[in-house]
Structure formats: structure tokens, C-alpha cells
Amino acid sequence: MTTARKVPGPMEWENLGERPVYENPWFQVNLADVVLPDGRHLDHFVIRQRSVALTAAVNDANEVLLLWRHRFITGTWGWELPAGVIEAGETPEQAAAREMLEESGWKVGPLRHLVTVEPSNGLSDCLHYVYQADGAEYVGHPEDDFESNRREWVSLKLVPELIRNGEIRSANTVAALLILHNAKL
Numbered sequence: 001m002t003t004a005r006k007v008p009g010p011m012e013w014e015n016l017g018e019r020p021v022y023e024n025p026w027f028q029v030n031l032a033d034v035v036l037p038d039g040r041h042l043d044h045f046v047i048r049q050r051s052v053a054l055t056a057a058v059n060d061a062n063e064v065l066l067l068w069r070h071r072f073i074t075g076t077w078g079w080e081l082p083a084g085v086i087e088a089g090e091t092p093e094q095a096a097a098r099e100m101l102e103e104s105g106w107k108v109g110p111l112r113h114l115v116t117v118e119p120s121n122g123l124s125d126c127l128h129y130v131y132q133a134d135g136a137e138y139v140g141h142p143e144d145d146f147e148s149n150r151r152e153w154v155s156l157k158l159v160p161e162l163i164r165n166g167e168i169r170s171a172n173t174v175a176a177l178l179i180l181h182n183a184k185l
Helices: 092-104 156-164 171-183
Strands: 014-023 027-035 041-049 052-058 063-071 076-080 083-085 111-117 128-134 150-155
Touching: 052 092, 052 171, 063 092, 063 171, 083 092, 092 111, 092 128, 111 171, 128 171, 150 156, 156 171
Parallel strands: 052 128
Antiparallel strands: 014 027, 027 041, 052 063, 052 083, 063 076, 063 150, 111 128
């Protein structure tokens, strides 16, 4: 896994410090004192969040296991990869495998890192680690069945159309599935 090289430049913003505004076990909202490149100060909200791990399990028919779920915040339905926060003491890879099993009822074997994305890096520091698995084994009804209405294997060929139609909206799922779709061409 590589990280972006820090290149100092005239457009870099400087964070002089942050003070907490709100905090709970899931995230913390801070107010940062930021110096803009022209020297002006700006109060900027920052959301500090726990990192997330996802799994894209792809079977021999080039289908990916997706969850059809409702997001009450946006009032939308869409396909998503199984995902969740990384718990204390857990690696991103362990969290990805655990979330897949809890949310789908399918157990994955060895995982390979696919991509790490920052879904909202203008507001939040949350990293989303996406892993890929070759297939999965059904072990039973998902423990967290409230996470989705249904779970289905969906052809990677359909990914661009599903994105265009708004059936895949989650940025981390979009990024992962476009990588997998393009790799299978």
C-alpha cells in the first residue's frame, strides 16, 4: 500500500490546532484554526472518524456479492459492498472479513488489498480500506440482517449501468467496483 507523496507548495493550508465541538464513540467534530495560503485564518470543521473496511468478493462468474440497502440519511436505496468500522485491535483486513460474514452470511478466504479511499477528505479524515476476495462460502443467514434487504451476486458487467442509474451511490463501492470491472475487461 502506498501513500501520496507530500509536496509542499504555495497552495498548502496549515492547521494550527483543533478544539473538540462534539464527540461520541463513532466520531468527533472539531473546529480547526486553519491558515490559508494568503495568510487569512479560517475556522473549518473537521470530522475525525474511525476507519472502515470493505470486502468485494468476486466469484468465478465475475459476479460480486452486494447488499441492497436503504440509507435513511439520504433516503435512498442502493447496492453496496459489506462494510463497517475497524474495531480496536483489529487490522483492516480482519475487519473486512468480519463485516462480510456479519452482514452477508458469506465467509471469505484470503483477502488482497484493492484500494484505500478517502470518501470525504474535505471534511473528514476517515479512510476506507477495500479488499478483494476470490469467491466466498455461504455459512448461514447474516447476523446483521438489518443491514440490508437482500444480498445478491451481481455481474461486474452491469456496474457502469448501475452507477449511471443511481443504483450504486456509495463512493467506496463505486471506486472498488469500477476497478474490478475494468480489470475484468
